Amino acid sequence: MREKLVLVGNGMAGMRTLEELLTIAPDKYDITVFGAEPYGNYNRILLSPVLAGEKTVDQIMINDLDWYAERDITLHAGKEVVTLNRARRQVITADGTTVPYDRLLLATGSQPFMIPIPGNDLSGVITFRDIQDVHAMLDAARAGKKHAVVIGGGLLGLEAANGLMKQGMEVTVVHLLDVLMERQLDIEAAAMLRASLEERGLRFLMGAQTVAILGDERVKGVRFKDGLEIPADLVVMAVGIRPNTDLAKQSKIHCERGIVVNDTMQTYDPRIYAVGECVQHRGQTYGLVAPLWEQARVCANHLARYGISRYRGSVTSTKLKVTGIDLFSAGNFSGGPDCDEIVLRDQARGVYKKLVVKDNRVQGAVMYGDTIDGNWYFQLLRENTDVSGFRDSILFGQAHLGDAGHGGNNVLAMADEAEICGCNGVCKGAIVKAITTQKLFTLEEVRAHTKASASCGSCTGLVEQLLTAMLGDYSKTPKEKPLCPCTEYSHDHVRKTIREQHLTRLRAVFDFLEWKTPDGCHSCRPALNFYLIATWPSEAKDDSQSRFINERVHANIQKDGTYSVVPRMWGGLTNPKELRAIADVADKFQIPTVKVTGGQRIDLLGVKKEDLPKVWADLNAAGMVSGHAYGKSLRTVKTCVGSDWCRFGTQDSTGLGVKLEKMTWGSWTPHKFKMAVSGCPRNCAEATIKDFGVVCVDSGYELHVGGNGGIKLRGTELLCKVATEEEAMEYAGAFMQLYREEGRYLERTAPWLERVGLAYVKRHIVEDGEGRKALHQRFLASQQYAQVDPWAERASGRVDAHEFQPLRQVG
Amino acid sequence: MHDWHEIGALDDIPRLGSRVVQTPHGDVAVFRAADDQVFALRDRCPHKGGPLSQGIVHGHRVTCPLHNWVLELASGEAVAPDEGCATHYPVRQENGRVWLGLNNVVSLATATRETA
Numbered sequence: 001m002r003e004k005l006v007l008v009g010n011g012m013a014g015m016r017t018l019e020e021l022l023t024i025a026p027d028k029y030d031i032t033v034f035g036a037e038p039y040g041n042y043n044r045i046l047l048s049p050v051l052a053g054e055k056t057v058d059q060i061m062i063n064d065l066d067w068y069a070e071r072d073i074t075l076h077a078g079k080e081v082v083t084l085n086r087a088r089r090q091v092i093t094a095d096g097t098t099v100p101y102d103r104l105l106l107a108t109g110s111q112p113f114m115i116p117i118p119g120n121d122l123s124g125v126i127t128f129r130d131i132q133d134v135h136a137m138l139d140a141a142r143a144g145k146k147h148a149v150v151i152g153g154g155l156l157g158l159e160a161a162n163g164l165m166k167q168g169m170e171v172t173v174v175h176l177l178d179v180l181m182e183r184q185l186d187i188e189a190a191a192m193l194r195a196s197l198e199e200r201g202l203r204f205l206m207g208a209q210t211v212a213i214l215g216d217e218r219v220k221g222v223r224f225k226d227g228l229e230i231p232a233d234l235v236v237m238a239v240g241i242r243p244n245t246d247l248a249k250q251s252k253i254h255c256e257r258g259i260v261v262n263d264t265m266q267t268y269d270p271r272i273y274a275v276g277e278c279v280q281h282r283g284q285t286y287g288l289v290a291p292l293w294e295q296a297r298v299c300a301n302h303l304a305r306y307g308i309s310r311y312r313g314s315v316t317s318t319k320l321k322v323t324g325i326d327l328f329s330a331g332n333f334s335g336g337p338d339c340d341e342i343v344l345r346d347q348a349r350g351v352y353k354k355l356v357v358k359d360n361r362v363q364g365a366v367m368y369g370d371t372i373d374g375n376w377y378f379q380l381l382r383e384n385t386d387v388s389g390f391r392d393s394i395l396f397g398q399a400h401l402g403d404a405g406h407g408g409n410n411v412l413a414m415a416d417e418a419e420i421c422g423c424n425g426v427c428k429g430a431i432v433k434a435i436t437t438q439k440l441f442t443l444e445e446v447r448a449h450t451k452a453s454a455s456c457g458s459c460t461g462l463v464e465q466l467l468t469a470m471l472g473d474y475s476k477t478p479k480e481k482p483l484c485p486c487t488e489y490s491h492d493h494v495r496k497t498i499r500e501q502h503l504t505r506l507r508a509v510f511d512f513l514e515w516k517t518p519d520g521c522h523s524c525r526p527a528l529n530f531y532l533i534a535t536w537p538s539e540a541k542d543d544s545q546s547r548f549i550n551e552r553v554h555a556n557i558q559k560d561g562t563y564s565v566v567p568r569m570w571g572g573l574t575n576p577k578e579l580r581a582i583a584d585v586a587d588k589f590q591i592p593t594v595k596v597t598g599g600q601r602i603d604l605l606g607v608k609k610e611d612l613p614k615v616w617a618d619l620n621a622a623g624m625v626s627g628h629a630y631g632k633s634l635r636t637v638k639t640c641v642g643s644d645w646c647r648f649g650t651q652d653s654t655g656l657g658v659k660l661e662k663m664t665w666g667s668w669t670p671h672k673f674k675m676a677v678s679g680c681p682r683n684c685a686e687a688t689i690k691d692f693g694v695v696c697v698d699s700g701y702e703l704h705v706g707g708n709g710g711i712k713l714r715g716t717e718l719l720c721k722v723a724t725e726e727e728a729m730e731y732a733g734a735f736m737q738l739y740r741e742e743g744r745y746l747e748r749t750a751p752w753l754e755r756v757g758l759a760y761v762k763r764h765i766v767e768d769g770e771g772r773k774a775l776h777q778r779f780l781a782s783q784q785y786a787q788v789d790p791w792a793e794r795a796s797g798r799v800d801a802h803e804f805q806p807l808r809q810v811g
Numbered sequence: 812m813h814d815w816h817e818i819g820a821l822d823d824i825p826r827l828g829s830r831v832v833q834t835p836h837g838d839v840a841v842f843r844a845a846d847d848q849v850f851a852l853r854d855r856c857p858h859k860g861g862p863l864s865q866g867i868v869h870g871h872r873v874t875c876p877l878h879n880w881v882l883e884l885a886s887g888e889a890v891a892p893d894e895g896c897a898t899h900y901p902v903r904q905e906n907g908r909v910w911l912g913l914n915n916v917v918s919l920a921t922a923t924r925e926t927a
Contacts, residue, residue, distance in 0.1 A: 438892075449892045454879075519827060519845045522867040522874035522881070545827040549865040549876040557876055561862040807823055807830035807841060810816040811913070 002030045003102040005303065006091055008081045008247065010035025012044055013276025013292040014107025015063060020300030022071065024516070028304060031073045032099050034091070037130060038078035040064045043471070044130070045289055048322075051134050051163030062439060084251040086269060103271055103303060106248060106259060110241040110277035110287065115151065119213030125235045128160040137234065141167035145233035148172070149222050151210055153180040155320060157238035158193075161202055162322045164236070172203045172230060174210060174222070184318045184329035188345070189352055189368040196325060196350070205230075243278045243285055258285045263310040265299040275299045281313060288316045293441075301488060308514055309488040317378045319371070319468065328374035331364030331381050332356055339363060344395040353395050360388040360759070373397040375464055386757025389717055398461065411465040420462050423455035431463065435470055443467065458711040484523035486516050491744040495531050504532060504540045520546075527745035530632065530668060534740050537782035544800060550630035553803050554790045555612055563612060564605040566629035567619050568665065571639045571657035571677075572600030581622030585615055599636030599674065601627055613804055616791035625789040628665065632746070634736075635674045637661040638686065642679030642696070651696035653679035656725050660694075660732055666786040667736065667779070670743035670752075675732070688716045691739075691749040692732055697721075701728045705735055705761065706753035714750045717758045720766045734765050734775035740782075741775075813901060813912035821847065821907050829864040829873070832911060839900060839911065840864035842884050844871055849902045849909055850884035857882075857895030 005021075007014045010033055018031065035041075041063040049055040068075040080094045090098050112127035114120050126136050137160070140148070146169065150161040153175030165171045173180075179190045194204060205224070213235055214221040223229045243258035254260050254268040258280030265273050265281075275295045277287055286292065291314035301309040317330035335341055335356045344353045351369035355362055355377060361384050365377040376398045380387060387394055411420070416429030434440055434450045446463055447454040453463045482488050489497075494513065503509050509528050510520065520528065525546035532540035544552050555563035567582070582602055586594050593605040607615055616626075629635060637660050640646065642653030657677040664675070676687035677694040687693030689709040693716050695702040700723040704716035719735070722728055738761065743752040753761065765772050793799040816832075824830050824843040831854060832839045838854035840863045848871070854864050861877030871884045881890040887897035901912035 517870055519869055521869045521872075522879065525867060525869065545825060545868070548867065553865075557862075557865060559859070559877065561860075561865075802823065802825060802828075802830060806833050806838075808816075808818045809833040810818065810911070811814075811835040 003028065004100055005029035005031050005103045005105065006099055006101040007031065007033045007105045007107060008091060009105075009107035009109055009276070009278070010037065010039075010041055010075070010077065011107055011109045011276060012041070012062070012289065013109070013296055014105060015041040016293060016296035017105060017107070017275050017299045017303070018073070020297050021303050024300060024306070025304035029103070031071075032076070032101075033068065033073055034076045034079055034081050034093065036078065036080050037132075039131065040067065040075075040077070042131065046471075047128070047131070047134050048159035048163055050131075051128075051137055051160065052166045052322075053163075057131060057134075059436075081247060084247065086251055086253075086272075089271065101271070103273065105299070105303070106267070106272060106274040106278060107276045108244040108247055108274075108278040111244050112237060113240045113242050114237055115210065115239060117210060117212055119215060119219070120237070122213055122215045122219045122235075123217055124215070124219035124233060125213055125237065128156055128236055128238050129241075133236075137164060137236065138167060140234045141169050146170055147231045148234045148236065149174060149230065149232040150236045150238060151222075152238035152240070153177075153204070153206075154238065154240070155181060155184065155318060157236070158197070158320065159322060160236050160238055162197070162200075164234070165201055169234070170203070171201075172205060172232075173197075174205045174208050174224075176207070176209055178206050180204075181320075181329075184333075184366075185327075185368075186333055186354065186366050188354070189327070189329075189366045192350065192352055192368045193320075193325065193327060197322075241277065241287055243280065245278060248274070248278070256280050263298075263312065264302045264307075265295055265311060266302070273299050273303065281311065284313060286314065286316065288318065290314060290316060306488070306514070306516065315378075315382055317374065319374070326367070326369055326371040328365065328367040328371035328377075330374070330378045331362070333364035333366040335363075342391070342395055355394065357387065357391070360386050360391065360757070362387060372465070375461065375468065383755060385755060386759055389754075389758045411462045412469055420466075421450075421452035421455070421459045424451040426450050426452035428466070431466055432470065435467065441467075441471060456711050483527060484521055486520050486524050487513060489513055491527065494528070495535070498528075498531050498535050502536075504536045506532065506543055506546060522548075526551075526632075530670065530745050533668060534782070537785045551632070552800075553609070553612065554626055554628075554630060554794065555607065556630040558605065560606075562606045562608055564603055564629075565607050565612070565615055565619075566597065566601050566603045566627040567624035568627040568661075569601045569624075570661050571637055571654050573654065573658065574602075578622055578624055581619060581624065585618045588618070589615055591615075597629070597636075599629070600638050601629070601636060603629070610804055610806075613795045613797065617795035620789070620792050620795055625665075626791045631668065632671050633668050633673065634661075634664045634666070635672050637664075638674070638676040638690070640677075640679050640684040642677075646679055648682060649679035649696070650698045651679055651701065651725075653677040653685065653694070653696050656694065656696075656701075656728065657685075659725065659729060663729060663733060663780075663783070664736060666788070667740070667783060668786065669736065669740055670745050671748045673736065673739070673749070689713070690716065692735055694728055694732075700724070703728060703731050703735075706749045706758070708748055708750040710748075712750065717753065719758075719762065730772065730776045731765060733779040734772040735761070737775040737779035737782075738764055740779070813914055815903065815910045815912050818909050818911045821849065821904060821909055824849065824909070827868045829866070829868060831862075831864045834913060836913070838862070838864070839913075840873075841902070841909065841911065842868055842873060844868060844884065849904060851900040851902050851911055852882065852884065852887050853898040853900075855897060856880055857887075857889060857897050858893070863897065 043060045043062055046060040081091050082094050083092045090100050092098050112129045126133050148164045148169040148171045150157050151174045153173050161171045161173045180194050209225040211225050212223045219235050221229050221231045245255040245259055248259045249255050259274045259278050260280050261274050267274050276292050295311050298309045298311040320327040339356050339358045342355045354366045356364040362381040414428050418428050420428050431450050431452050438449050440446050453460045483491050529543050529546040549557050555565050589611050591604045595603045597603050637657040639654045639657030643649035674690045675692045676685040676690045678685040678687045679696050687695050688704050689707040693704040702721050703719045705719045707716035708714040818832050829840050829842045839851050840854040842850045854862050856875040858880045861875040863873050865876045866873040872881050874881050880893050887899040889895040903910040
């Protein structure tokens with residue numbers, strides 16, 4: 001018999017937990033849901049657009065009644081749970097219904113706070129919390145009521161005021177302090193917001209304390225401490241929310257401000273969990289949606305008995321959902337000791353941006369008028385990124401990094417037919433439609449349904465912006481993203497475990513970290529295989545079935561299932577013998593296309609798989625080896641001709657390039673790794689868009705790192721300058737090794753460098769001489785096992801022969 | 812009706828890997844899961860014709876090497892939200908030998924379509 005799970009509270013947090021639970025353990029529980037409101041589950045944070053007439057109630061429903069029926073969930077809508085009998089494990093409703101539980105989930109949410117003043121119970125005094133409140137407001141507006149007073153100039157109050165104004169009422173916002181949204185805005189941004197709302201017709205009474213609501217049965221006016229009275233046909237109280245803990249308190253479950261839970265979302269009664277606004281976790285309560293999502297995920301994991309996920313609290317960001325007003329706030333925006341403020345103010349454009357920075361790390365942000373980069377700043381904040389490298393231009397936004405493959409950066413201003421994902425040809429309209437009709441909430445869901453952002457990922461920011469614009473801040477994922485759906489653990493955690501526990505086999509990782517799938521998936525297996533061989537080069541066994549096909553057969557699969565073959569040309573040098581061998585191979589195996597690559601080599605395209613070993617044997621015979629053009633590995637070292645020939649050349653760039661390539665070929669890296677050596681600052685080898693680039697100067701060698709010519713064009717950053725070739729080689733090896741040890745799988749050096757900061761890399765490579773030598777030594781040590789030509793092994797027929805021959809021919 | 816063909820030993824197929832059997836109606840990918848169950852699908856992804864035999868096998872699924880569609884080995888069905896299906900063929904194991912069942916009538920029809 002299945003265990004019984006009862007959910008009290010049919011709101012967003014509780015239902016999200018159920019949805020997560022149903023995905024990972026669909027058959028574990030018989031589920032019963034109690035909701036006080038007589039509807040299915042709806043998106044509460046979209047009530048403001050409903051009030052403003054921009055959306056209908058139907059449009060904000062997440063799960064209608066059929067949804068519950070289809071999943072065999074018993075829904076008691078409109079039934080209030082009044083007590084729990086914890087000894088007998090039963091919930092009891094107002095009408096006497098008794099339902100037993102094995103596990104109970106409390107998601108009772110919060111209640112709006114009513115100021116305890118005379119008249120707060122009059123008809124026409126309401127809060128802004130649920131669909132009923134919205135109906136009451138809409139009814140008042142339609143009945144021709146004129147004056148609305150909103151008490152509370154916070155997020156919710158302003159959204160209510162804006163909605164009422166749009167419904168034709170004259171609205172006065174009353175706020176106790178002089179600063180609107182003081183929990184999210186500084187004085188400057190608050191003043192700009194107020195000016196812009198006044199321009200739209202809202203009136204403000206600042207620093208006003210309400211002492212009474214006037215009227216007999218129905219509200220007629222509001223009186224303030226200074227004696228002022230203003231007329232009112234409708235009063236909306238939006239001064240804050242309180243966790244709804246009545247049921248828990250009455251059942252003697254430990255509560256403080258909210259129901260106290262631990263990092264697994266468990267209350268003091270181990271059979272009872274709680275999520276959402278009713279919860280107090282590590283002393284914090286949350287009223288925004290993103291934290292609820294994270295809590296739901298953790299809670300579902302524990303309800304499913306996986307037991308390997310923890311909630312560690314959330315950093316939150318806020319956006320005001322008032323159409324036409326762009327406002328963003330996150331973290332600590334008021335600064336403090338040792339904090340710097342970086343400010344941009346453009347009065348004419350109505351733009352204000354402030355970042356609070358401490359030790360070159362973003363602590364908080366307030367933005368008004370131009371919030372396109374809000375998500376980016378928030379990401380920098382959550383990931384604690386060192387911004388010293390781009391601090392001087394940080395306020396100009398992420399746009400200066402230059403995304404390729406799609407139209408622009410302001411997704412909201414784009415037309416529906418504007419293409420957002422250049423890889424898969426997905427336009428904005430298609431994504432919007434999928435989000436609306438398929439009820440998508442997360443980036444992963446959008447990727448799965450539309451393929452947008454699912455290939456190269458360069459449009460991820462745009463898709464996240466769209467999600468945020470349409471749904472509020474849903475797409476916030478926990479700081480530590482799981483490596484893939486097979487686990488809750490992040491890349492960094494998995495790596496650390498592999499190192500500390502001395503794990504050398506995939507099976508050991510799956511077992512030790514309790515993988516949810518029997519043998520992983522196409523995302524985690526290649527990552528784990530890399531982590532194992534990079535961490536334990538002499539012990540781990542390369543698992544070819546965990547490699548992507550290109551690395552398994554050492555050639556690049558093409559769209560028609562044939563392969564391309566690129567022999568290595570050291571430093572871009574070749575000779576008549578090699579060229580003859582390439583020409584002969586192309587003739588002999590009827591290779592349809594021969595092309596010069598961007599990395600100074602020759603690509604043979606359209607080779608049949610069964611011909612690969614024979615092609616390699618012929619190339620090997622002329623002295624050529626694999627160019628690893630197919631791998632997450634060292635690709636090429638591009639060079640210019642340097643001082644041997646060039647009248648400007650300052651050093652032997654070709655020679656250094658060859659040496660670098662001889663040292664580094666064959667090494668596996670988190671993502672592809674490209675190098676170049678230019679013989680003078682004219683930089684003909686384009687060294688400043690490579691992962692590691694050397695620019696020779698008369699006095700030595702400039703070493704540049706973290707460049708990228710691909711999706712995001714990114715110039716390198718200067719690591720340092722060295723005097724000799726030997727030093728350049730040592731720095732190159734050390735840099736590659738640091739990246740191999742710390743970069744996440746499929747993370748190029750550019751995003752890695754942005755994540756950890758150039759200062760971090762300098763500390764390890766430039767400032768710490770001992771550390772650099774140790775890194776370089778570790779690199780050379782692992783090369784002993786890596787520098788075996790995979791083509792020669794396979795051309796001999798002794799390795800992986802099964803890859804290249806059909807099993808049988810029948811019929 | 813199925814014609815059964817002996818195609819080789821179980822150990823000729825790597826665990827979590829695949830081999831190709833060439834048939835008159837096109838290539839068939841024969842997969843071996845970690846639990847030694849064997850499955851056979853037409854070696855063409857329903858998406859853009861990628862060779863499924865070259866994909867990564869995990870659980871009872873395979874990921875196409877071209878665009879990461881994931882297909883169920885037992886049914887050939889694409890895992891939601893992708894939609895599509897690769898033809899699947901019956902497989903039998905006897906004394907460490909693997910047999911593949913090819914349906915004459917349907918296969919011929921497929922073959923005709925392919926040449927057309």
